Amino acid sequence: MPNNEMRKIEVAKALIMRNKELFRCPVCEKEMVVTRTNSLLCRDGHNFDLAKQGHINLLMKQGKSEYDKKLFAARKVISDSGFFDPMRHKISTLIFEIGTEQGWTTASLLDAGCGEGSHLAQIMIDLDEKGLNDLLGVGIDLSKEGIRLAARDYQNMIWCVADLTKLPFQDGQFDVVLNILSPANYGEFKRVLKDRGILIKVIPASNYLIELREILYKGTDKELYTNDSVIKLFGGSFRLIRQEQIRYKVLLKEENLEHLVKMTPLTWNASHQQIEEIIKAGLQSITVAFDVLVGSK
Numbered sequence: 001m002p003n004n005e006m007r008k009i010e011v012a013k014a015l016i017m018r019n020k021e022l023f024r025c026p027v028c029e030k031e032m033v034v035t036r037t038n039s040l041l042c043r044d045g046h047n048f049d050l051a052k053q054g055h056i057n058l059l060m061k062q063g064k065s066e067y068d069k070k071l072f073a074a075r076k077v078i079s080d081s082g083f084f085d086p087m088r089h090k091i092s093t094l095i096f097e098i099g100t101e102q103g104w105t106t107a108s109l110l111d112a113g114c115g116e117g118s119h120l121a122q123i124m125i126d127l128d129e130k131g132l133n134d135l136l137g138v139g140i141d142l143s144k145e146g147i148r149l150a151a152r153d154y155q156n157m158i159w160c161v162a163d164l165t166k167l168p169f170q171d172g173q174f175d176v177v178l179n180i181l182s183p184a185n186y187g188e189f190k191r192v193l194k195d196r197g198i199l200i201k202v203i204p205a206s207n208y209l210i211e212l213r214e215i216l217y218k219g220t221d222k223e224l225y226t227n228d229s230v231i232k233l234f235g236g237s238f239r240l241i242r243q244e245q246i247r248y249k250v251l252l253k254e255e256n257l258e259h260l261v262k263m264t265p266l267t268w269n270a271s272h273q274q275i276e277e278i279i280k281a282g283l284q285s286i287t288v289a290f291d292v293l294v295g296s297k
């Protein structure tokens with residue numbers, strides 16, 4: 001194994017070792033130990049290997065996902081261009097404010113549906129800069145491709161291929177669960193949160209990427225999108241303690257329009273002709289609109 005891969009696996013193993021009480025077997029829900037052969041093993045013998053990139057796959061069987069390598073690579077380019085920065089800064093500010101009110105000196109964060117990991121990585125940097133330093137970051141996603149990218153680019157966090165509907169963690173482990181533009185399982189989020197813990201969910205608002213929506217869905221019932229039902233569902237499971245709106249326009253560099261088209265599930269069912277129409281439209285700016293919901297148990 002090349003030196004840098006050895007190092008990655010050793011760093012990841014040390015971090016998992018230090019936090020092994022976090023995990024529970026996704027199959028039988030028993031405790032897990034870290035073995036000398038770089039795996040997590042439960043008392044019933046279910047065994048999950050650490051990959052050489054430093055992440056761990058906690059799925060019994062890998063399903064096929066439309067979130068593939070190309071989508072995450074495009075998402076990462078867009079993410080690195082600063083597209084999501086105002087949303088991430090809002091999240092770190094919210095965590096810092098709530099943590100300060102509650103007197104947190106440490107914080108453990110789980111990003112459920114973390115994709116290529118850049119939101120969690122940036123939020124951890126922001127929090128550290130604000131003075132909340134003793135942090136643990138854990139990112140999980142169903143997509144192996146997303147987690148591979150995350151582990152490649154961001155060390156000192158635990159990255160797991162796992163299902164958010166059956167989280168491989170013990171009860172009451174996290175101060176914060178993040179759930180950004182991803183599906184939710186409120187029962188599982190509640191279970192893994194500490195009593196004082198908070199859930200931060202980011203959902204698209206009606207105008208998110210409206211310029212693409214207008215081309216793709218003109219004249220159909222999808223042209224207008226509302227997140228009312230998502231907010232209602234959230235309120236049925238968590239006590240809504242804060243709700244913030246984030247609205248801004250991003251200037252698009254020419255080369256980023258194609259990445260934008262590739263990074264969003266909005267274009268999954270688009271025809272070749274529609275994609276061409278978007279590229280031809282040569283959009284120079286795009287609307288970003290999120291609602292951020294903060295809930296307590």
Ligand SMILES: C[S@@+](CC[C@H](N)C(=O)[O-])C[C@H]1O[C@@H](n2cnc3c(N)ncnc32)[C@H](O)[C@@H]1O
Binds near residue numbers: 142164
């Ligand atoms: C639109 S992407 C958002 C990814 C990331 N949060 C971001 O904003 O860039 C939705 C993500 O949810 C993940 N996902 C969907 N179902 C999941 C499940 N049951 N468990 C874990 N992740 C899931 C997908 O693999 C995908 O990475």
